[in-house]
């Protein structure tokens with residue numbers, strides 16, 4: 001079984017450290033007057049595209065890279081700043097451990113750019129669970145990320161994973177849509193900005209209030 005994890009709101013809550021870092025980079029690269037960002041389920045690539053529109057500038061991949069280079073060191077500093085109150089979410093480490101013990105293949109399916117994902121996971125010491133992922137700088141549209149994750153899972157393990165043998169774990173309707181876009185199932189966790197009811201309405205195959213509810217029940221989910 002292949003299990004693909006979202007990061008923010010699913011495994012960790014940065015306490016706003018991520019948002020503050022994006023806003024600092026917006027100010028530096030695009031100037032004042034940035035939009036108020038809706039991060040839930042968005043990709044970093046999608047956010048940057050939205051910034052070019054907001055500031056009425058043509059998309060430029062060189063400026064996009066400058067933006068990421070401004071964002072990453074601020075993110076690293078903010079993650080280390082305990083005043084944000086960031087934390088690993090309840091049950092996350094324990095469930096990752098259980099999934100690994102059960103010999104499932106674990107990967108990432110996240111809107112974070114790869115370098116940002118690495119910083120976040122390393123800070124909370126859960127980076128060692130993941131050998132590959134599909135990221136917000138692979139494609140700006142989250143619904144395109146599933147097939148990329150499947151291809152990387154195969155490249156890493158030599159096994160072919162079918163979408164129906166794949167579980168996406170995420171916290172927003174966009175994670176659910178992204179899972180269904182490539183034929184996978186979604187376990188939705190109401191530990192981000194969406195509650196159990198709205199994740200059910202968005203069509204998740206299963207909804208839990210936190211990953212703690214999954215402990216000891218891995219065979220029910222995969």
Ligand SMILES: [Mg+2]
Pocket residue numbers: 006007008009010040041170171172192
């Ligand atoms: Mg999320």
